[in-house]
Amino acid sequence: DTGVSQNPRHKITKRGQNVTFRCDPISEHNRLYWYRQTLGQGPEFLTYFQNEAQLEKSRLLSDRFSAERPKGSFSTLEIQRTEQGDSAMYLCASSPGTSGRNEQFFGPGTRLTVL
């Protein structure tokens, strides 16, 4: 069990550029979550997948955001036409099974800075 990994760990981009982040969940975990955390706040839910199906999207996930989980393994989160307000830590988490009793295991996050 190598834990949840996220790449890159840091990303600096200019306003208007597109960025893509990757999350590799713990092997065999069929649920994968994306959260966003801004300075001084707790993480806020963005979206989650059960296997390859995207089951819920938060209102925070504007049209510029898209997430995929092909084949139910790794996931990508893309932000198009980045804005300064997108600067945040993007956290990925995974959990086994389908019950809410399963804890979520978090990755180290990708810190995005939009200049």
Next chain:
Amino acid sequence: AQSVTQPDIHITVSEGASLELRCNYSYGATPYLFWYVQSPGQGLQLLLKYFSGDTLVQGIKGFEAEFKRSQSSFNLRKPSVHWSDAAEYFCAVASMDTGRRALTFGSGTRLQVQP
């Protein structure tokens, strides 16, 4: 909608002193409750969780928490704080009754430990 309140933004305690971090939740049904810890530059690590049964739950690193339904609280405690406990602590709630599995987090309490 469910929400989590952590009234204390910042707490400072002396090493060896006892600690209590407050967490209140607002949720219409029976919640699943979690405490996570986040060190600088790190992801979130689960300290403990409550699903049902005994309302006093034990976690890692000597932490415990007590679920009080009548007060809608899930306060985190430690009898003797170590310098390595300095970090940010987040309380979170998930749904037991709905299909929603995403976590709703509080805004966190930053713990500083004085020598």
